[in-house]
Each structure stands twice: as structure tokens, then as C-alpha cells.
Amino acid sequence: MKSKITIHIFTAILSFIGALLMIGFSTILLSDMINLSHKSTYLLLGILYYILSIVMLREKSRELFITYFATIFQISSVILLLISSDLNILFFHVNRYYHVIVTLSLISITQAIFYLLVDSRPHKILASFFTFFALDGLMVTLGLGQLVGVLFVAVLLFSIKKHIEIAYGVTIAILLSLFFSLNHDFYFLRRGFRFEYNFTYIAVVLMSVLVGYFIANLLKEKNLLANNRYTIISFIVTVFGVVLFYFQPTIAITMFLILFWFYHKSLALMIASFLMFLFFIYKFYYMLDSTLLEKSLIMMTSGILLFGFRYFLKKGFKNA
Amino acid sequence: MQSRLEKLIEKEDFITFFDYFFMVLGAIFLASGVMFFIAYNWQVLGKFFKFFLVEAGIVGSFLLSYRLDEKSIGFKSSILVGSFLIGVLMALFGQVYQSGAESYELFLYWAVIVLPIAILSRFSWIWVFEVVLLNFAFYTMDWYYIGLHRFEVETMSIINGIIFVVWSILSDKVEFLNQKYATRVIATLAIFWMGFAMQELIFSRYSADGWIAIFSILLAIFTFYRYRYKELDIYILSILVLCLNLIVASAILRFSGSFSGSIITGAIVMIPVGFFSIAWLKNLGEQDEK
Numbered sequence: 001m002k003s004k005i006t007i008h009i010f011t012a013i014l015s016f017i018g019a020l021l022m023i024g025f026s027t028i029l030l031s032d033m034i035n036l037s038h039k040s041t042y043l044l045l046g047i048l049y050y051i052l053s054i055v056m057l058r059e060k061s062r063e064l065f066i067t068y069f070a071t072i073f074q075i076s077s078v079i080l081l082l083i084s085s086d087l088n089i090l091f092f093h094v095n096r097y098y099h100v101i102v103t104l105s106l107i108s109i110t111q112a113i114f115y116l117l118v119d120s121r122p123h124k125i126l127a128s129f130f131t132f133f134a135l136d137g138l139m140v141t142l143g144l145g146q147l148v149g150v151l152f153v154a155v156l157l158f159s160i161k162k163h164i165e166i167a168y169g170v171t172i173a174i175l176l177s178l179f180f181s182l183n184h185d186f187y188f189l190r191r192g193f194r195f196e197y198n199f200t201y202i203a204v205v206l207m208s209v210l211v212g213y214f215i216a217n218l219l220k221e222k223n224l225l226a227n228n229r230y231t232i233i234s235f236i237v238t239v240f241g242v243v244l245f246y247f248q249p250t251i252a253i254t255m256f257l258i259l260f261w262f263y264h265k266s267l268a269l270m271i272a273s274f275l276m277f278l279f280f281i282y283k284f285y286y287m288l289d290s291t292l293l294e295k296s297l298i299m300m301t302s303g304i305l306l307f308g309f310r311y312f313l314k315k316g317f318k319n320a
Numbered sequence: 321m322q323s324r325l326e327k328l329i330e331k332e333d334f335i336t337f338f339d340y341f342f343m344v345l346g347a348i349f350l351a352s353g354v355m356f357f358i359a360y361n362w363q364v365l366g367k368f369f370k371f372f373l374v375e376a377g378i379v380g381s382f383l384l385s386y387r388l389d390e391k392s393i394g395f396k397s398s399i400l401v402g403s404f405l406i407g408v409l410m411a412l413f414g415q416v417y418q419s420g421a422e423s424y425e426l427f428l429y430w431a432v433i434v435l436p437i438a439i440l441s442r443f444s445w446i447w448v449f450e451v452v453l454l455n456f457a458f459y460t461m462d463w464y465y466i467g468l469h470r471f472e473v474e475t476m477s478i479i480n481g482i483i484f485v486v487w488s489i490l491s492d493k494v495e496f497l498n499q500k501y502a503t504r505v506i507a508t509l510a511i512f513w514m515g516f517a518m519q520e521l522i523f524s525r526y527s528a529d530g531w532i533a534i535f536s537i538l539l540a541i542f543t544f545y546r547y548r549y550k551e552l553d554i555y556i557l558s559i560l561v562l563c564l565n566l567i568v569a570s571a572i573l574r575f576s577g578s579f580s581g582s583i584i585t586g587a588i589v590m591i592p593v594g595f596f597s598i599a600w601l602k603n604l605g606e607q608d609e610k
Contacts, residue, residue: 007598007605010558014565014594018587021569025587028580064602068595222334255345262337265329277345281352285359296356303350310342 005268008122011071018068019075039084046080049073050110057118067120074114074123078130081107100141107134121165128169136177146203148177149245149253153210160264171257171269175276178250204249208241211256218263225316240305247298250280367416374412378405390442399441403434403449427457444502451483451506474532477510477517481539484510488546500553507543507556514539515563522570540564554605561597568593 031041053073056066085103108131115127139148152174159166216234219225244252257273284295328337381402388395407430414421431453438446458476487506491497514536521532543560547553569590576582
């Protein structure tokens with residue numbers, strides 16, 4: 001199982017390198033053969049690769065050779081769509097939103113269709129990741145950045161039964177999006193789940209309710225509590241969630257992801273979430289919107305509360 | 321061999337998991353809170369109080385480790401925290417008394433002081449910590465002053481390569497070194513520096529240091545033989561193959577002449593090479609599963 005994950009990551013990296021070379025190779029050949037502008041060439045190739053990858057993956061008997069090239073074509077089609085639409089203007093002329101909106105919508109929609117049309121698991125995960133990563137950028141550009149967290153957590157909770165691939169894709173999209181948003185000043189990613197604008201409070205409450213619902217359901221499903229007080233637990237988690245999501249949304253979401261992926265048995269995503277949790281604590285130190293004293297109080301209170309939860313859960317658990 | 325966490329996942333042991341979850345995360349929150357608080361008050365603290373704080377941490381960690389069982393997580397964590405705080409104490413000393421020491425001296429003396437602890441504790445991760453300290457020491461060393469500034473990356477590659485080879489050979493005989501994840505960290509460091517040195521060799525203008533290529537080939541053969549035939553490790557083989565792929569791609573880009581020529585040659589060579597690498601590793605992965 002673990003070697004499978006290593007090989008999947010290895011395949012993704014090599015396919016990404018292959019995709020870059022494939023883009024260079026085919027662009028040079030095509031622009032030499034037919035006299036097209038670079039942008040039209042990119043777009044044409046992007047569409048061609050998109051169709052090719054779907055056709056390849058719809059074959060019933062899939063050789064490794066076919067899946068490898070399908071991965072290269074899938075990644076290439078997304079990169080080509082990005083560069084054909086001048087998305088790089090984003091970093092220089094932030095006023096021209098429509099380019100960003102059209103491109104990210106296109107990527108999100110085409111990859112969602114891709115997800116529905118193919119039945120290969122790694123490609124579904126990749127498609128789901130592209131869909132939600134683009135959707136994240138799109139929502140932030142539209143000024144709805146605060147609701148991305150709510151949307152992602154809701155998708156995670158409600159997609160899991162039949163479409164675990166979506167949950168994998170969403171998780172990777174969340175972690176990468178948060179990582180980039182905290183490290184770069186790119187306009188459409190310049191926020192974590194920071195809730196600075198309009199929907200702050202609604203988003204915080206909705207996310208906390210969703211997390212509370214998940215934890216209460218988990219305890220009920222596994223029949224863990226001796227006294228069956230699931231409503232109270234759900235209420236306490238929601239209240240704690242509101243405080244944590246308000247002050248440290250990035251840290252709170254990674255805590256939720258650790259728990260979520262333990263429940264769904266993915267060691268790799270659990271470890272990835274835990275490493276991100278440590279990284280966000282490190283980043284929290286440098287956030288300038290509150291003083292070190294305030295941050296220290298938030299951290300210490302959270303720590304004491306978690307120890308308190310541990311104490312009470314130990315008392316309330318069956319067989320503990 | 322399954323880790324404790326894997327066993328918990330497999331058994332769906334939520335009670336133990338919640339116990340760990342709240343304990344580990346709570347401890348991280350609390351420790352970070354205390355650190356933020358100290359950072360907030362740092363300017364107003366007296367120097368003796370600062371020393372007391374760090375020294376109390378060191379003494380406390382080692383006393384705790386003395387009382388705990390050698391195989392417990394508590395023992396391992398307290399040894400690591402104590403060793404880390406030794407460096408903090410040295411840095412604090414340098415800050416308070418303005419010793420004027422170079423940064424490589426801090427890491428080198430830190431590594432020297434931690435060495436007896438590593439020998440006595442017989443715990444693999446403290447050795448990994450020691451190797452990381454040596455990496456920092458050699459990387460921040462003033463190579464220009466020594467007269468070896470052209471060989472900085474090459475030297476890092478050789479040091480890490482030798483450490484990896486010695487570690488791999490010793491892990492057969494020394495039980496505590498035979499730890500999968502610690503070995504992987506050491507292997508990652510060695511292969512990373514090997515790849516970096518080869519990139520230097522390929523792209524550097526004055527490189528006539530072909531001996532690093534010979535060293536890299538020998539290291540790659542050793543890694544392949546050891547982790548393919550003696551003890552199959554898909555992770556180490558994956559990063560080795562990835563590194564070799566990148567070296568070949570860089571060589572093509574560098575020596576193909578024109579830009580478009582190098583891209584076309586790169587695609588024609590690298591895409592099939594990538595495919596065969598994946599196919600080979602997948603095959604090995606299937607053998608490993610069986």
C-alpha cells in the first residue's frame with residue numbers, strides 16, 4: 001500500500017516533467033508546421049490533449065503505457081489552457097479579472113467533465129484536484145474566498161461515501177492552496193482561510209457546524225461514548241471550532257484533516273496534514289494582525305482546552 | 321514492519337488515536353504558546369533568566385530521559401528536545417556575549433557536543449539529527465577562506481554519500497540504525513546532494529571535476545544494489561531513479577545545442593525513459609506487495 005503511494009507520487013512527478021517536455025516539443029513542431037500564433041497553438045494543443053486523454057482512458061483494457069501518456073496529456077492540457085489564456089497577466093495587471101475568471105472556470109468545468117467521463121482512479125484524483133484548485137482561485141477572484149473553506153469541507157464530508165477520489169483531490173487542493181496563499185503575494189491566492197471580508201462570521205459558523213457534525217457522527221458510528229451525549233459533544237466541538245476557525249483557520253482546517261484521514265484510513269494524507277499543521281503554526285508566529293502576546297494566549301488556551309478534551313473524552317469513552 | 325500509527329489505522333482504534341491526537345496537538349499548542357510568550361517578553365528578560373530558562377530545559381529533558389524506558393516515545397522525544405536545546409543555549413551564549421563566532425562553528429560544536437549523547441542513547445533519530453547538524457556546519461562553512469570554494473557542493477555530496485554508505489552497511493550489524501524512516505532521510509540527503517553535484521558538473525562553466533561523476537556513479541550502483549537486491553526499498557529506489565532522470569534531462573538540455581533542439585531531444589528521450597522507470601518501479605512495487 002505504501003509503495004503504491006510512493007509510485008503514484010513518483011509517476012505524478014515524472015508525468016509533470018514529461019508534460020512540460022511534451023508541451024515544448026509539440027508547440028515547436030506545430031508552430032513550425034502551421035503558421036499559428038503561440039496562443040492559438042497552445043489552445044489547439046490543449047483541446048487536442050484533453051480529448052486524447054479522455055479517449056485513452058475510456059479504453060477498457062488499459063496498459064501502463066496508455067495511462068502514462070494519458071497522465072501526461074491531462075497535465076499538459078491544464079498547463080496549455082493556463083498559458084493560452086494569458087493568465088500570467090494576473091501578476092502584472094490585476095484589474096483584468098475576466099481572463100482569470102474565464103480560464104479558471106474553463107479548467108474547473110473541463111476537469112469536472114473529465115472526472116465524470118473516465119474511470120481510472122489516479123486520473124480521477126488528478127481531475128478532482130485540478131477542478132477544486134481552479135475553483136478555489138475562481139472563488140477568491142470573485143470575492144467569495146471566505147466560502148471556499150465551507151465548500152471544501154462540505155464536499156469532503158458529503159462526497160466521501162461514493163467518490164473518495166473527490167476527497168483526495170479536495171484535500172490536496174486545500175493543502176496546496178493554503179501553502180501558496182501563505183507564501184506568495186499572488187493576487188488571487190493572497191489569503192489563507194483568513195475570512196477577512198464579507199462572509200467571515202457565516203463561514204466560520206458553517207465550517208464549525210460541519211466539523212461538529214462530522215465528529216459527533218464519527219463517535220456515534222463507532223459507538224465510542226459511554227453516556228451517548230452526542231448532541232452535547234457536537235455542540236462543544238462547534239463552539240471550540242468557532243473560536244479556532246476564527247483565530248487560526250489554517251491550523252483548524254489541518255487539525256480537521258488529520259482526524260478526517262484517520263477515519264478514512266489514509267496515512268499519507270494524515271502525515272501531509274500534520275506537516276502542514278506544523279508549518280502553519282510556524283507561519284502563525286509571523287502573522288502581523290495580532291501581537292505575540294495575543295497569539296501566545298490563543299495558543300496556550302487552545303493547548304489547555306485540548307488537554308481538557310482529552311481528559312473528558314477518556315472519562316466518557318467506553319473501554320478507555 | 322508496520323508503524324504504530326499504521327496499526328492504529330488498521331485496527332480503527334479511535335480511543336488510542338484520540339488520546340494521541342489531543343496529547344500531541346495539545347502539547348504542540350502549549351509549547352508554541354510558551355515560546356511565543358517568551359519571544360514577546362524577550363527584550364525585558366535578564367540574561368541570567370534567559371540562561372536559566374534554556375538550561376532548565378536541557379537538565380529537565382535529560383533527567384526525564386534518564387527516568388524513562390529506552391524504547392518509550394517519551395525517552396526519544398526528551399533526548400531530541402535536550403539535544404536541540406543545547407544548540408539554543410550555544411546560540412544564546414553567542415547572542416548575549418557577542419562571541420563573534422561564525423555560524424558553521426555553532427553547528428560544528430553543536431554536533432560535537434551531541435555526539436556522546438548520540439553514542440550513549442542508541443537511538444537512530446538522534447544520529448539523523450547529528451547528520452543534519454553536520455550538513456548545516458559544512459554548508460555554512462567559509463569554503464572560500466579554506467580555498468575549496470569551487471568544491472562546496474561536491475564536498476557536501478561526498479560527505480553525505482559516505483555517511484549514507486556507512487549507515488547502510490552498519491545497519492546490518494547495529495540494530496538501532498536499522499530503522500526504515502531514518503535510513504530514508506539519510507538516503508534522501510545523499511541522493512539530493514549527488515544530484516545537485518551532478519547539476520553543477522553539467523551546468524558549471526569551469527567544471528573539470530569529473531571525479532564527482534565517478535563518485536556519483538559508484539554511489540548510484542551501491543544504492544541500487546543494496547536497496548534492490550539486499551533489502552527492497554521502493555522509496556529509496558524511486559528517488560534514485562528520479563534523480564537519474566533529472567541528471568539525464570539536464571545533460572540533454574545542456575549539450576543539445578539550440579533551445580528547440582534540446583526540447584525536442586529531451587522529449588524524445590525523456591518521455592520513454594520516464595515510462596520505463598515507472599514500469600520498472602511498478603513491477604518492483606508489485607513484488608514488494610507479494
